[in-house]
Amino acid sequence: MAFRTKFKHSGGVKDPSTFSHSGFHVGTVSSPSSNGLFNYSVNTVSQSSPPSVLAGTGYSSLKRRVPLCKVDHGSVTDWLAAMKDSSPPRTRSSRVDADDMEYNNWMESYPSALKNFEKVLEAAHGKRIFVFLDYDGTLSPIVENPESAFMSEEMRAAVKEIASLFPTAIITGRSREKVRTFTLTVYEFVQLPELYYAGSHGMDIMGPAEGCGGHKIQGTRVLNDEGNEIVMFQPASEYTAVMDEIFKLLEEKASKVNGAKVEHNKFCVSVHFRRVNEEDWLHLAEHVQQVLRSYPNLCLTQGRKVLEVRPLILWNKGKALDYLLKAFGFGNRSDVFPIYIGDDLTDEDAFKSVARRKHGLAILVSNVVKDTNATCSLRDPSEVLEFLRSLVKWKRRCLSRHLFVGSQNILHKRAGVGLNQPLT
Numbered sequence: 173m174a175f176r177t178k179f180k181h182s183g184g185v186k187d188p189s190t191f192s193h194s195g196f197h198v199g200t201v202s203s204p205s206s207n208g209l210f211n212y213s214v215n216t217v218s219q220s221s222p223p224s225v226l227a228g229t230g231y232s233s234l235k236r237r238v239p240l241c242k243v244d245h246g247s248v249t250d251w252l253a254a255m256k257d258s259s260p261p262r263t264r265s266s267r268v269d270a271d272d273m274e275y276n277n278w279m280e281s282y283p284s285a286l287k288n289f290e291k292v293l294e295a296a297h298g299k300r301i302f303v304f305l306d307y308d309g310t311l312s313p314i315v316e317n318p319e320s321a322f323m324s325e326e327m328r329a330a331v332k333e334i335a336s337l338f339p340t341a342i343i344t345g346r347s348r349e350k351v352r353t354f355t356l357t358v359y360e361f362v363q364l365p366e367l368y369y370a371g372s373h374g375m376d377i378m379g380p381a382e383g384c385g386g387h388k389i390q391g392t393r394v395l396n397d398e399g400n401e402i403v404m405f406q407p408a409s410e411y412t413a414v415m416d417e418i419f420k421l422l423e424e425k426a427s428k429v430n431g432a433k434v435e436h437n438k439f440c441v442s443v444h445f446r447r448v449n450e451e452d453w454l455h456l457a458e459h460v461q462q463v464l465r466s467y468p469n470l471c472l473t474q475g476r477k478v479l480e481v482r483p484l485i486l487w488n489k490g491k492a493l494d495y496l497l498k499a500f501g502f503g504n505r506s507d508v509f510p511i512y513i514g515d516d517l518t519d520e521d522a523f524k525s526v527a528r529r530k531h532g533l534a535i536l537v538s539n540v541v542k543d544t545n546a547t548c549s550l551r552d553p554s555e556v557l558e559f560l561r562s563l564v565k566w567k568r569r570c571l572s573r574h575l576f577v578g579s580q581n582i583l584h585k586r587a588g589v590g591l592n593q594p595l596t
C-alpha cells in the first residue's frame with residue numbers, strides 16, 4: 173500500500189514542492205535556479221481525490237478551503253483574517269453536534285493512525301522507518317505560556333525508546349541553540365541526547381554525519397559530547413545578526429500590546445498572541461508589519477496563535493526532513509519509510525515532503541477539522557504517545573522473533589539438522 177497523497181493546489185502554484193513556507197510572505201523568495209522572483213498568490217490545500225492512506229476506510233469530500241499561505245505584503249486585514257482562521261475559538265468539549273459531525277466526516281479522509289495501526293505496519297513492511305517529530309502540540313500539549321510547554325515523563329520515555337529502535341529527529345520552530353539565557357532550547361525541553369534536533373523550523377540542524385551513498389552532505393562536522401561525529405547545518409547562518417536586530421525591534425513593539433510575547437528562536441522570531449485580547453490582534457499585526465517593511469529579506473509565517481518572522485530562503489521543515497534522510501544515508505533509497513508527526517501549519521511542508529516520497533506516513537495531530545497535506549491523524553499528544561508506544565511494542569516483537577529464529581538456527585546447526593527441519 174502506498175502512503176501517498178494527491179492534492180490539488182490552487183492559486184497559481186504549479187509545483188507545491190517549490191513552496192518555501194506555509195505562511196505569509198513578505199517580499200520574494202530568492203532561489204539559485206530562478207530569477208529571484210517567486211510569485212504566487214494564495215496557497216490553499218484542497219482535496220480533489222481521497223488520500224490513498226489507509227485506503228478502504230471511505231472518503232467524504234471536504235469542500236472547505238482554508239488558505240495556508242498568503243503571499244505579498246498584503247493588507248494587514250488579510251493577516252488578521254488568517255490569524256482568526258487558524259485559531260479555532262472553541263475547544264472540542266464545547267463544540268456543538270454539527271462540529272462533531274464535521275469532525276467525524278473529516279476523520280474518514282484523515283483516518284486515525286492508531287485505529288489503523290495494522291495498516292500502517294503493512295505499509296511499512298520491509299522498509300526502514302525513520303521517525304520525525306514536531307515538539308509543541310505534538311509531544312507537549314499546547315499551553316498558555318510557551319516556557320511551560322513541558323513534555324510528560326511518559327512521553328519522554330516513549331520517545332527515548334523510539335530513538336533506541338529507529339533513527340529519530342525532532343523538527344521544531346523552537347531554538348536548538350541557546351540564544352538567550354532565560355529561554356529554554358528544544359533540547360532543554362526534550363532532554364534526550366540520543367535524538368537529532370532541527371530547530372528554527374529546520375534552519376538549524378544537528379544531524380548524523382554519515383552522508384548519502386558515500387557523498388558528503390553539506391554542513392560542518394563536529395564531535396558531540398559522546399565523541400561521535402555529527403554535522404551542523406544552518407542554511408540561514410548569514411541572518412544571525414539581522415534576527416537579533418528584528419528580535420529587539422519586535423520585542424519593543426510587542427511591549428505595547430497587552431499579553432503579547434516575543435521569543436527569539438535563533439533563525440526565527442516568534443510573536444505570540446495567545447494571551448492577547450482578540451480586539452488587539454490587528455494592532456499587533458500592524459506593529460509586526462511595520463517592522464517587516466524595512467526587511468524585504470525576511471518573511472512572516474504563522475503557527476498556532478503565533479506570527480513568526482524568518483529569513484526568506486527556500487528552506488523549511490520539509491527540506492530539513494529531506495536533509496536528515498540524506499544525512500542518515502538514506503536520501504535516495506526507495507525502501508525508506510519516514511513517519512512525520514506534527515500539528516501546525518509549518519508542519520505542512522514536511523507532510524508535503526513525505527507525500528512526494530514513494531512511501532511514508534504524514535500524521536496531523538488535530539482534534540478539529542483542518543485542511544492538510546497529511547494523510548492520517550491523531551487527536552492530541554496523548555494519542556501520539558499511544559502511537560509511539562505501539563510502534564515500540566511492534567518493533568520489539570519483530571526483534572525478539574528475529575532473535576528466536578536466529579537461536580533456533582544455531583540449535584539446528586549444532587544438532588546437525590537442516591535449517592528448515594524441525595528439531596525433534
Ligand SMILES: O=P(O)(O)OC[C@H]1O[C@H](O[C@H]2O[C@H](CO)[C@@H](O)[C@H](O)[C@H]2O)[C@H](O)[C@@H](O)[C@@H]1O
Binds near residue numbers: 315321345346347
Ligand atoms: O514546531 P513546533 O515544535 O510546533 O514549535 C512551534 C512553536 O511552538 C511554540 O508555540 C506554540 O506552543 C506554545 C506552548 O504550548 C503556545 O503557547 C503557543 O501559542 C504556540 O504557538 C513555541 O513557543 C514557538 O517558539 C514555536 O515556534
